[in-house]
Amino acid sequence: MSTAAAPAGPGRRAVGDAQKEARRGQILAAAKSVFAEAGFQTSTMADVARAAELSYGAVYWYFTSKEELFHALMELEEEALRLRILASLAGLSLEEPDQALRGAIRATFEFFEEDRAAVKLLFRDSYAMGGRFESHLSGIYERFIDDLAEVLSAAQRRGQVIAVPARVAAFSVAALVGQLAYRRLTTDDGLDAGVVADFVVHLIMDGLRPR
Amino acid sequence: MSTAAAPAGPGRRAVGDAQKEARRGQILAAAKSVFAEAGFQTSTMADVARAAELSYGAVYWYFTSKEELFHALMELEEEALRLRILASLAGLSLEEPDQALRGAIRATFEFFEEDRAAVKLLFRDSYAMGGRFESHLSGIYERFIDDLAEVLSAAQRRGQVIAVPARVAAFSVAALVGQLAYRRLTTDDGLDAGVVADFVVHLIMDGLRPR
Amino acid sequence: MSTAAAPAGPGRRAVGDAQKEARRGQILAAAKSVFAEAGFQTSTMADVARAAELSYGAVYWYFTSKEELFHALMELEEEALRLRILASLAGLSLEEPDQALRGAIRATFEFFEEDRAAVKLLFRDSYAMGGRFESHLSGIYERFIDDLAEVLSAAQRRGQVIAVPARVAAFSVAALVGQLAYRRLTTDDGLDAGVVADFVVHLIMDGLRPR
Amino acid sequence: MSTAAAPAGPGRRAVGDAQKEARRGQILAAAKSVFAEAGFQTSTMADVARAAELSYGAVYWYFTSKEELFHALMELEEEALRLRILASLAGLSLEEPDQALRGAIRATFEFFEEDRAAVKLLFRDSYAMGGRFESHLSGIYERFIDDLAEVLSAAQRRGQVIAVPARVAAFSVAALVGQLAYRRLTTDDGLDAGVVADFVVHLIMDGLRPR
């Protein structure tokens, strides 16, 4: 009751903050599943609230608008994907472009394979609404491209890769991976994810013509 | 329903049908520009009517719903793209996969280069909603894939192309072209459309590794 | 059915416009009664629609927002009051300030007496919402003040009225009339409107001290 | 409830009550500034809490509702104004209506001049809603009117003032002062507050016609 009785200080705060974070996470998870299921535009805040098992207005305590919620969600996805890719590249040397490429592509495929909602969010919802959200998709692409372009440039300098615009080549890889991952959601080509990843690597490096 | 089937005086009827067709075209053109500009979801039927310089409800005389309008529009785009690609393949023999591939890719790029609205429609709006419209995109892809897969299969039998799942390879080409065309709308990589088309062909056939 | 059968031209148009005007009037009347009854803020667009015997959204065909509706309504009231006052001043000479003053004040009182809703709108709702609507009230005041100030200035030049700031004196008259009219809505001082009007004139001209 | 009535140890309790009073004052001050700034309807309890540097729900510990808060605030303002006026009348005799009137009017003007927020509260927010809060404004008026009517009645008996309904005359004075004070918030007529006060007195007593 009295102020003194409260276990004040950082302890209390930390709990509050942790709970706040937990709630945010809860809402974000709900939003992810709802948006992935029905699409951003079609989904309503009521749907999200229901999925989060919270009341209607509670969501607004954590996010000021539907759009902000979406942005926050996408940032999370971006970050998660990025971390995954970076981790896969961690031990690799720029001197082995094959390996680096293979690592990045496989990591991306694995990420998408494990998290189909992320694929929908990134490759379907990011496009919606007159491009207002494309920044997220291009954000992901650009980072991926930055990383890959570096790998490719190094390889070009060493003569391991032919002279083509590195960024366009990098974008091509990103696009290929993204689109193939997305395709897997609706079309079954009867291929294992790993096989597809390897196919991409081979296609990129050696093309379809026999050597 | 068809012009020939009209029982009435051909003169009158023909004019009516022609006018009807003209109106439909007028509305479709308006819809294309409006949807491409602002996106399907964001655009309203009022926007379309205004762009078509028709009254609010007139659109419903020709299309029963917003979705039907979109579908009709997409079918038109699909058909136009398909015709373009088929034309480019007309003189080519299946025995020269390089040529066929190059022809198809160039034709696609040219089509998209001339009609940026089509790109937006196909690669943004088709994605935009919970799969309801993806059929068009996949429709295009599938047809493109069918054609390409045939080319590739023939080439494989002849040993000109390595043994990979033809449909996946074909999809990769389609995806690559589509994504690169879409990227050109927002990002300037400083490359001519023809150069990008050739880059795709080279990438597909020979990969990035020097031969 | 055929275009020729329509009694085209100005006739049709005029009817449409007249109807449109009628509907606007219908809605404005409904809004007036609703706002006067419950206040602008408390009233909902649904209330207005219901009072106008129209559907919810129909109101938006004629007015783009609740605020615009209110503004339109106030402009009407302003104009009506102004016309009434001007009419009362029509035959009067500036050389007879007593008469002019009396005429203006009586006309104002009569207007308010006949239209109690107007009083509520002007002296209660105009104030609401952080002054966003005060312009209407001050608009009325300013015009009234302009007219009165002219009368007073002329009288001052002729020595019929003492030297005081004409605009402040004019505002005083306007304020007095407005507040007394508003008071009549809630408090019964047992006085006839005409008596109050004359009281105001006397107070303004001769004060409370016996002559 | 009152400090004296507290049964507990006076030290502790007194502190508690004093703190409670202090908190109430803190909130009332915040509410006054917030409401005066943005209007009662537009302001939120969150705004008030923020201005009071208290938590969101703490306000409800001291006031059961937004309306109660407003009422409490208005009562404070009423009381403050009343005290000011009574003080100004303290030494005056009813036999000198000029002096009494002048004193009351000047006191009122000074009060409003020093506290512009009070003017907004009384003359804007009191009006703002369907009569729910007008009681405060009329409360102030009625008390002012009571006092003035007494002065005027006495003067009438003594023949110093003509025979008019005392309450209406008194209301007129109150309205005039209030409206002129409010006008000063938005319109600069270039007049000192004292001059305006004297103008009101002169207008009321001697009118505009030269004597």
Place this chain on the structure above:
DNA sequence: AATGAATGAGGATTCATTCAT
């Protein structure tokens, strides 16, 4: 006493679609 999270009714506005003319 105080915090701030949670609730949920309420309200303005939009827009696809229908319909009388």
Place this chain on the structure above:
DNA sequence: AATGAATGAATCCTCATTCAT
């Protein structure tokens, strides 16, 4: 055929108030 007025369901967001801690 065409018009444009009318409908009303749907949705985002606000905010007074309550409540667990």
